[in-house]
Amino acid sequence: xxxxxxxxxxxxxxxxxxxxxxxxxxxxxxxxxxxxxxxxxxxxxxxxxxxxxxxxxxxxxxxxxxxxxxxxxxxxxxxxxxxxxxxxxxxxxxxxxxxxxxxxxxxxxxxxxxxxxxxxxxxxxxxxxxxxxxxxxxxxxxxxxxxxxxxxxxxxxxxxxxxxxxxxxxxxxxxxxxxxxxxxxxxxxxxxxxxxxxxxxxxxxxxxxx
Numbered sequence: 001x002x003x004x005x006x007x008x009x010x011x012x013x014x015x016x017x018x019x020x021x022x023x024x025x026x027x028x029x030x031x032x033x034x035x036x037x038x039x040x041x042x043x044x045x046x047x048x049x050x051x052x053x054x055x056x057x058x059x060x061x062x063x064x065x066x067x068x069x070x071x072x073x074x075x076x077x078x079x080x081x082x083x084x085x086x087x088x089x090x091x092x093x094x095x096x097x098x099x100x101x102x103x104x105x106x107x108x109x110x111x112x113x114x115x116x117x118x119x120x121x122x123x124x125x126x127x128x129x130x131x132x133x134x135x136x137x138x139x140x141x142x143x144x145x146x147x148x149x150x151x152x153x154x155x156x157x158x159x160x161x162x163x164x165x166x167x168x169x170x171x172x173x174x175x176x177x178x179x180x181x182x183x184x185x186x187x188x189x190x191x192x193x194x195x196x197x198x199x200x201x202x203x204x205x206x207x208x209x210x
Contacts, residue, residue, distance in 0.1 A: 011034075013027060013030060013034065013040075014036070014039055014040065016039035016103070017066075021064075021066045021067055021068075022068070025048060025062050025064075026039045026042050026048060027039075027041070038096075038100040039093075041100055043066075045064050046062065046063070046065075048060060048061070048062050049061050050095060055117070056094050057117075058093070059089065059092055059093075061083075061086040062087045063087070090108060091103055091105075091106060092105050092110065103121075105119035105121040109121075109139075109200060112140075113140075113146050113148050113150055114147065114178065115147075116179075118179050120137070120200075121138075122175065122179070123152065123171060124152075126174050127152060130162065130170050131157075132156050133156060133162070133167070134157040134158075134160075135154070135155040136154045137200055138150060139205070141209075149183060150183070151181055151205060152184045153205075154186055155186070155190055156186065164186075164209075167184050168181060168184055183209040190203065
């Protein structure tokens, strides 16, 4: 973000919203403090809270005039996300002392390793700091004793080299011991949708990984 601002001489304000919220819910407002990495605070007329909060992280729930009435001809899907007037987004976040929200990950992508919650996005952000990594996706790998193990599919930059053990050690230095990926495998490309988003559900875990 800093690099973009320096190059183009503009100020970037991060925000957040969904189609179901028409489509904005929160923003870093131009007349208030800006916090890089945060989606800011709710816009006027909108309320946001963390539902089922645990350990400082919960699911973002939104209420306001911007929230949809429901999904077209799909009452069951509507019932799943609309509870007591609050729209439950499926996005996990934390809130700081000033009321600024910070996205942690998608609820459905969370890995539960031996009873501990691991948010793939946190691990992916560390992997992207490694100079050899071009793309990375962290997913849950079935494990007989732990339920799930943390795995990482990695695509390296052209001409770069890195071993699985090297990447494991790199992440291990920066996160809690239970979070770093025990399984790492390399791919040429990660599966993506039309908009370039990595499709984690289509990532194949090899029978043997490092």
